[in-house]
Amino acid sequence: MAAATTRAVFLASLVLSSTTVGGLTILDPQECQARETEDTKTRSKSRVGNSPRYIDRELSMIYGQNKDGTPLQRKTLVRRITGDSTPYSFPVKKVVLTKKWPETPPFIAQDFFRVDNNDDPLFYKVPKLVYHIDEPAVAALTQYYRKNIRPGSRILDICSSWVSHYPMEFPSTMKRICATGISEMELQYNDQVTNGCYQQADLNVEPVRLNYPDNSFDVVTCVVSIDYLLHPIEVLREVHRVLRPGGQVIVSQSNRCFPTKAIALWLRLSDHDHLELINGFFQYAGGYQLPCEAYDITATVPGQPFHDPMFIVKATKK
Ligand SMILES: C[S@@+](CC[C@H](N)C(=O)[O-])C[C@H]1O[C@@H](n2cnc3c(N)ncnc32)[C@H](O)[C@@H]1O
Numbered sequence: 507m508a509a510a511t512t513r514a515v516f517l518a519s520l521v522l523s524s525t526t527v528g529g530l531t532i533l534d535p536q537e538c539q540a541r542e543t544e545d546t547k548t549r550s551k552s553r554v555g556n557s558p559r560y561i562d563r564e565l566s567m568i569y570g571q572n573k574d575g576t577p578l579q580r581k582t583l584v585r586r587i588t589g590d591s592t593p594y595s596f597p598v599k600k601v602v603l604t605k606k607w608p609e610t611p612p613f614i615a616q617d618f619f620r621v622d623n624n625d626d627p628l629f630y631k632v633p634k635l636v637y638h639i640d641e642p643a644v645a646a647l648t649q650y651y652r653k654n655i656r657p658g659s660r661i662l663d664i665c666s667s668w669v670s671h672y673p674m675e676f677p678s679t680m681k682r683i684c685a686t687g688i689s690e691m692e693l694q695y696n697d698q699v700t701n702g703c704y705q706q707a708d709l710n711v712e713p714v715r716l717n718y719p720d721n722s723f724d725v726v727t728c729v730v731s732i733d734y735l736l737h738p739i740e741v742l743r744e745v746h747r748v749l750r751p752g753g754q755v756i757v758s759q760s761n762r763c764f765p766t767k768a769i770a771l772w773l774r775l776s777d778h779d780h781l782e783l784i785n786g787f788f789q790y791a792g793g794y795q796l797p798c799e800a801y802d803i804t805a806t807v808p809g810q811p812f813h814d815p816m817f818i819v820k821a822t823k824k
Contacts, residue, residue: 554652554673554675555590555652555673556590556591557588557589557590557591557673557674557675558588558590558591559587559588559590559591559592560585560586560587560588561585561586561588562583562584562585562586563583563584563586564581564582564583564584565581565582565583565584565635565695566579566580566581566582567579567580567581567582567691582635584635584668584695586669586697587637587641587644587645587669588648588673588674589644589645589646589647589648589649589671589673590645590648590673590674592641592642592645592805593807593808594642594645594646594805594806594807594808595805595806596645596646596649596650596803596805596806597803597804597806598650598801598802598803599801599802599803600799600800600801601778601781601800601801601802601817602800603781603782603785603797603798603800604782605779605782605785605786607785607786607789607790611739611786611790613771616770617769617770617771618736618769618770618771619769619770620736620766620767620768620769620770621765621766621767622766622767625708626688626708626710626734626767627688627689627708629764629767630688630689630692633668633689633691633692633695634667634689634692635668635692635695637669638667638730638760638762639730639760639762639814639816640813640814642804642805642807642810642813642814642816643760643804643805643813643814643815643816644669644671645805646803646804646805646816647671647729647758647803647816648671648672648673649673649803650756650758650801650803650818651671651672651673651676651727651756652673654754654756654820655672655676655680655725655756656724657679657680658679658680658681659680659681659724659725660680660681660682660684660722660723660724660725661676661680661682661683661684661723661724661725661726661727662683662684662685662686662716662718662723662725662726662727662748663683663684663685663686663687663698663726663727663728663729664685664686664687664709664716664726664727664728664731664741664745665686665687665688665709665728665729665731665732665734665735666685666686666687666692666693666696666704666729667687667689667692667693667696668692668693668695668696669696669698670683670685670696670698670699670727670729671729672698676698677697677698677699677700680700682700682701682703683698683699683700683703684699684700684703684704684705684718684723685698685699685703685704685705686704686705686706686707686709686716686717687704687706687707688706688707688708689706690704690706693705693706705717709735709737709741710734710735710736710737712737712740713740714737714740714741714743714744715744716741716744716745716747716748718748719748720747720748721748721749721750721751721753722748722750723748723749723750723753724749724750724753724754725753725754725755725756726745726748726749726753726754726755726756727755727756727757727758728745728755728756728757728758729758730758730759730760730762730763732757732759732784732787733759733763733768733769733772733780734763734764734767734768734769735769736769738787739787739790739791740791742755742787742788742791742794742821743791743792743793745791746791746792746793746794746823749823750823751823751824752822752823753822753823754820754821754822754823755788755794755820755821755822755823756818756819756820757784757818757819757820757821758816758817758818758819759777759780759781759784759816759817759819760814760815760816760817761777761814761815762814771783777815777817780817781800781817781819784798784819785797785798785800785819788819788821793823793824794821794822794823794824795821795822795823795824798819798820798821799818799819799820799821800817800818800819800820801817801818801820802815802816802817803816803817803818804816804817
């Protein structure tokens with residue numbers, strides 16, 4: 507309980523805007539620098555699947571400077587969920603996709619309407635160093651990744667944040683891990699990216715572009731985010747370009763979202779229909795084996811019937 511409280515207090519009074527308060531200049535978060543002050547570095551020591559359940563870190567954020575030029579610094583406590591050492595079990599149930607999509611996309615402009623159609627960087631201006639899914643959902647995804655991504659892979663996490671939910675050993679067992687997302691500051695805190703391989707990129711701005719060479723990744727992941735994309739088909743075409751033949755895309759979804767930012771079509775559909783829709787996006791992107799594979803990987807939690815579900819749609823590049 508105490509731990510939950512410490513996690514909740516971080517950022518509580520964080521004000522990051524381009525304003526002057528009491529003679530202090532507070533910079534936009536894009537101009538901030540983030541660094542870890544107390545790095546537990548447990549991941550390199552952890553044996554596979556034997557990480558501590560949580561890792562608490564103190565992060566330091568430089569968010570401006572005093573008149574005399576000395577930096578204004580805020581320290582925040584974050585709790586990282588490793589997905590290991592939990593009492594949960596992780597059944598994987600196949601979901602059969604049955605919807606036949608027409609040859610050409612049936613979507614209309616209103617399907618991609620969003621209540622908040624402001625530029626996305628505005629929404630993410632204050633870094634969201636939170637979890638968007640609960641621990642059972644995170645752990646289910648982490649365990650799925652461990653079983654399904656081969657050591658030595660080159661991985662790209664799109665629509666990423668300060669966490670990618672990979673198993674703790676991944677940075678040392680994978681060849682390369684890169685991440686792209688909307689908030690550079692969140693990405694700076696992502697301790698699973700290797701060699702600083704992260705890039706801020708707004709995928710809702712056309713032309714949609716992933717700034718990586720052709721065939722440069724074995725696996726691309728996208729966690730609880732495809733519902734925010736205005737051009738999901740074009741994004742999956744770009745993902746196809748950067749994947750090697752035989753490479754895999756793992757798109758995961760739960761049942762939550764920021765409703766003002768999700769596309770209208772998504773908000774109308776059930777959890778199962780979301781999987782059908784993602785399969786449709788892959789069909790229209792082209793170049794993937796169809797139908798995609800789909801799984802319900804929702805964790806089983808002793809004594810806790812209500813927790814976040816977790817679903818996977820997996821596509822393979824032809
Ligand atoms: C609910 S969060 C999920 C973040 C992360 N995948 C996770 O599991 O914590 C939604 C994410 O979608 C991404 N996103 C939203 N709008 C975007 C845009 N226009 N371009 C690129 N990414 C976007 C952001 O990176 C944001 O962090």
